[in-house]
Amino acid sequence: MFPRAPLRLLRRACGPLLAALVLASAQAVAVEPVRIGVSGPFTGGSSPMGISMREGIRIAAAEINAGGGVLGRPIELVERDDEARNERGAQVVQELIKEGVVAGLGIVNTGVALASQRFYQQARIPVITSVATGSLITKQFLPPQHPENFVFRVSANDTLQAAMIVEEAVERRGLRRVAIFHDATNYGQLGREDLERALVERDIHPVAVERFQLRQADMLTPLRRARAAGAQAILTYGIGPELAQIANGMARMGWKAPLIGSWTLAMSNFIDNAGPNAEGARMPQTFIQEPTTERRASFLAAWKEKTGTERIPVPPAAAQGYDSALLLAAAIEQAGSTDGDRIREALEDLRTRVEGVIMTYDRPFSRTSHETITDTRDISMGEVRNGQVVFARDEDRQRAVRQ
Structure with a gap:
């Protein structure tokens, strides 16, 4: 048993330390995640594409969070199944916006993209289309009718x-x-x-x-x-x-x-x-499942560890999902903000080289081009x-x- 006086001294000495620990713990709990919407067909005939894309995005998000997240905050993926239906896709994106997502990733089907991405545009929230390939997708909201376009893409257009x-x-x-x-x-x-x-x-x-x-x-x-x-x-x-x-x-x-x-x-x-x-x-x-580079080998190893299988149902969808998440994270960091306009501006002038699975991206977008792939030489048969x-x-x- 300690004498009373030393106990009082111990409490006085430990009091500030305990208060600091409690404050630090409260601050850690108070860090809000950066919420990213992810939508795609996770059921039905298009689901091999949607599931592959979603797993690629999840792998990228886990890597980003392991490295400290973005802006010192973890990424939280808010996922929704659009069932490859246009009306469901539109509903899903409106739900994601209400839930406070700062950007969107995903969308597999061209019709769903054309029906749903308009809500991201109206909310001035950037979306990177990870899979849908319809040539109109990044041209839906062009000047002069729309001064800013919030729709970007990493897949190969039709x-x-x-x-x-x-x-x-x-x-x-x-x-x-x-x-x-x-x-x-x-x-x-x-x-x-x-x-x-x-x-x-x-x-x-x-x-x-x-x-x-x-x-x-x-x-x-x-x-x-x-x-x-x-x-x-x-x-x-x-x-x-x-x-x-x-x-x-x-x-x-x-x-x-x-x-x-x-x-x-x-x-x-x-x-x-x-x-x-x-x-x-x-x-x-855009991607064939072979470890032709170290980056691709690392991605394939991560896929196997995450899913328990080597087979990717649709390899390009997985790679495009992964790369789209990396590009978005880089843009948020460069923007120093989760404001939609700031993220869009960063995407249009991305100064960080991003080493993806499909390619290494060096200023992949501009104000007038929201496509990462603009040449057939970037695509294999x-x-x-x-x-x-x-x-x-x-x-x-x-x-x-x-x-």
Whole structure:
């Protein structure tokens, strides 16, 4: 037992220390997280893209928080499933804004993007579209009608993809009689327009244009029409389940025409549902799941640790989600603020080099260009081989190694 006097002295000595510890603890608790909205299709036919994107964003957020967060504050992801439905996407973004997000990431489907990103624009909150590829997405809010544009993107737009698809069919394979198969969504309709424009530049018109619905099972009838019209290749704009129906229908007909389409031919539910009939399909890809650089190897290791599996359902979606989160974090740091206008200005003049998975970003945006990818040389051509997407061309793989 301590004598009374020393106890009093001990209390006096420890009192200020205890008060300081309590104050420091209260201050730590009081640090508000930086809330970032993340929306995408986490259920349904588009979910392989949405889940891949979301996991990529989560991996980036964990790394950022492990490094101290942004502005000394942790990032908190506020996630919502938009179910790949336009009206749900619009509702989700309005909910996220009410919950106090300072920026948005995600959005997979073109129609959902066009329906929902207007609410970010109206609230003057920047959004980086991680996956949706419709060429109109970053052009929806341009001057002079809209002095500032709050919509940015890291994926490869469909104008670029269509040029690569047509180049593969016409220039590399020498095919001039092609059919276009596209779904009835905004994505499919706008993609079809991009394909037709790219063909017209070569004085080619498709011998058949076939539109199909989501969840349409019968592709034999339109395929027979395309073959009867003399199509030498099928160019596609759709998503995995319906693309698999096309590949399987061609196999049932014994028709071995090349299947060349947009990046969604890399979706796991195309490859799995089509099985051996997916072999040889080609598509543009911003990222192919190979550790061609240290950065990519690190990302793939983080993916395996986080998810417990090596397989990424849609590798470009995961990489684009990851990179979009890194770019946003860099912009918030540069802005020194979570104010939407300040973040937008920082994105348009980003002075920090950001080493991503797809590329190293050096001033990726400007006031007049909100696209990180503006050249087909930043995109590889992928091919399904043995149930996975690999580099279709050795020149693309060599370039990826040098990046």
